[in-house]
Amino acid sequence: MDINYKIKDGRVDLKSLNSSELIEYIESLGEKKFRANQLYQWMHEKLVTNFDDCLNIPAKLRESLKENAYLMALEPIRVQTSQIDGTQKYLFKLYDGNVIESVLMKYHHGNSVCISSQVGCKMGCRFCASTLDGCVRNLTASEMLDQVYRIQSISGERVSNIVIMGSGEPMDNYDNVIKFLELINSEKGLNISLRNLTVSTCGLVPKIRELADLELQITLAISLHAPNDELRKTMMPIANKYSIEEIMDACRYYLDKTGRRISFEYSLVKGVNDTKECASQLIDLVHGLNCHINLIPVNPIKERDYEQSNKDAIMAFKNKLEKCGINVTIRREMGRDIDGACGQLRKSYMEDSHESSSND
Numbered sequence: 149m150d151i152n153y154k155i156k157d158g159r160v161d162l163k164s165l166n167s168s169e170l171i172e173y174i175e176s177l178g179e180k181k182f183r184a185n186q187l188y189q190w191m192h193e194k195l196v197t198n199f200d201d202c203l204n205i206p207a208k209l210r211e212s213l214k215e216n217a218y219l220m221a222l223e224p225i226r227v228q229t230s231q232i233d234g235t236q237k238y239l240f241k242l243y244d245g246n247v248i249e250s251v252l253m254k255y256h257h258g259n260s261v262c263i264s265s266q267v268g269c270k271m272g273c274r275f276c277a278s279t280l281d282g283c284v285r286n287l288t289a290s291e292m293l294d295q296v297y298r299i300q301s302i303s304g305e306r307v308s309n310i311v312i313m314g315s316g317e318p319m320d321n322y323d324n325v326i327k328f329l330e331l332i333n334s335e336k337g338l339n340i341s342l343r344n345l346t347v348s349t350c351g352l353v354p355k356i357r358e359l360a361d362l363e364l365q366i367t368l369a370i371s372l373h374a375p376n377d378e379l380r381k382t383m384m385p386i387a388n389k390y391s392i393e394e395i396m397d398a399c400r401y402y403l404d405k406t407g408r409r410i411s412f413e414y415s416l417v418k419g420v421n422d423t424k425e426c427a428s429q430l431i432d433l434v435h436g437l438n439c440h441i442n443l444i445p446v447n448p449i450k451e452r453d454y455e456q457s458n459k460d461a462i463m464a465f466k467n468k469l470e471k472c473g474i475n476v477t478i479r480r481e482m483g484r485d486i487d488g489a490c491g492q493l494r495k496s497y498m499e500d501s502h503e504s505s506s507n508d
C-alpha cells in the first residue's frame with residue numbers, strides 16, 4: 149500500500165499507523181514494544197490530542213515523539229446545533245489551514261457521524277457544493293479518524309455508525325479510506341463494526357471491484373441519481389467515464405463477494421429525474437438486485453439552478469417503486485434549520501474568511 153505517512157515538516161503521522169506499524173516505529177526509536185501499545189491506547193481509545201497527556205509515557209520519549217512524529221488533532225472552529233433534532237455540524241481546521249466539515253446525527257438506533265474524505269472534490273457533480281472549488285487534497289486516515297474522535301469527545305456522545313458521505317470522493321482516496329476502515333474497526337480503538345460503516349461513491353468502477361475483493365462487511369452506497377446514462381451525464385461528469393451498466397455489474401460483483409445489500413442514493417431534482425418515466429427506468433434497472441433506494445430531496449445550492457422536487461412528485465416516485473416491491477425510503481432531512489447541503493458550511497466559511505481578509 150502506498151501511503152505517505154510523513155506529514156508536517158517530515159514528521160511521522162502516528163495516528164495513521166496500525167498497531168504493528170506503530171510497534172515497528174517505536175522500536176526504531178530504541179523503545180520497547182509495550183510503549184507502542186500504551187501510545188496506541190492513548191490515541192485511539194482515550195482520544196488524546198497532545199503527547200503531554202500520555203501520562204504513562206516517559207517524558208524523554210514524549211520529547212522524542214514531539215520532535216520526530218506528529219499527533220493529528222483537528223481544531224474545531226465552528227459547531228452548529230439544530231434546535232429541531234440536535235444534529236450538529238462541525239467545521240474543523242486541519243494542520244495546513246484547510247477546513248473540512250462533518251456532521252453528527254442522532255437517531256433512535258444510535259449516533260451516526262458523516263465524515264469528509266477529501267478537502268473538496270474533483271468529480272464536478274452539478275448539484276454538489278463540495279466540488280465547486282475542485283479538490284485541494286486527500287485526507288489522511290488520521291484526519292478521517294479524528295473527525296470521529298473529536299466529535300465523540302466534544303459532544304460526549306458515543307458514535308456507533310459512520311458514513312463516508314461528506315465532502316470528497318472516497319474511492320478517489322482509496323488507500324487512506326481503507327486504512328481508516330481498518331483503524332476505526334480495530335479492537336484496540338473505537339472498535340466500530342464494519343457493518344455500521346457506509347462508503348458512498350459516485351461510481352468509480354475499478355475501485356468498487358477492488359473494494360469488493362477485500363470482502364469487508366461495509367455497506368456500499370452508490371450515488372446514482374439518474375436511471376439512464378444520457379440523463380446521468382447531465383448531472384454527473386463521471387457518467388462519461390463509466391456507464392450505469394458497468395456500475396450495476398460492479399454492484400452485482402460487490403454483492404456476490406460480500407453478501408451486503410447495495411444502497412442507491414437518488415437525489416430528486418424537479419423536472420429533471422423525478423418523472424414517472426425515470427421511476428419506471430429505475431425499477432427496471434434494479435430489478436432482481438438485493439438493494440435499497442434512498443430518495444433524497446435535492447438540497448438546492450445557490451451556484452446551480454436545480455430545484456427540489458415538490459412533495460407530491462417525491463411521494464408519487466416513492467409509491468411507484470414501492471408497488472414493485474423495491475425497498476425505498478425518503479431521507480429525513482436532518483438539521484434543516486442549520487442546513488446547507490453537504491459542503492456548503494465549509495464554502496460559506498471560506499467565503500466569509502475571504503471577505504474579511506479582503507476587507508482588512
Ligand SMILES: C[S@@+](CC[C@H](N)C(=O)[O-])C[C@H]1O[C@@H](n2cnc3c(N)ncnc32)[C@H](O)[C@@H]1O
Pocket residue numbers: 275276277278312313314315316317318348349350369370371413415444445446447448449489490
Ligand atoms: C457529498 S457525496 C460524498 C460521497 C461521494 N462522493 C458520493 O458522491 O457518493 C454524498 C452524497 O450526497 C449527495 N449530495 C451532494 N450534494 C447534494 C445536494 N445538494 N442535495 C442532495 N444530495 C446531495 C451525493 O449525491 C451523494 O449521494
Ligand code: SF4
Pocket residue numbers: 269270271272273276277278279314315316317349350371
Ligand atoms: S456528489 Fe460526491 S462525487 Fe459528486 S461532487 Fe459531490 S462529493 Fe464529489
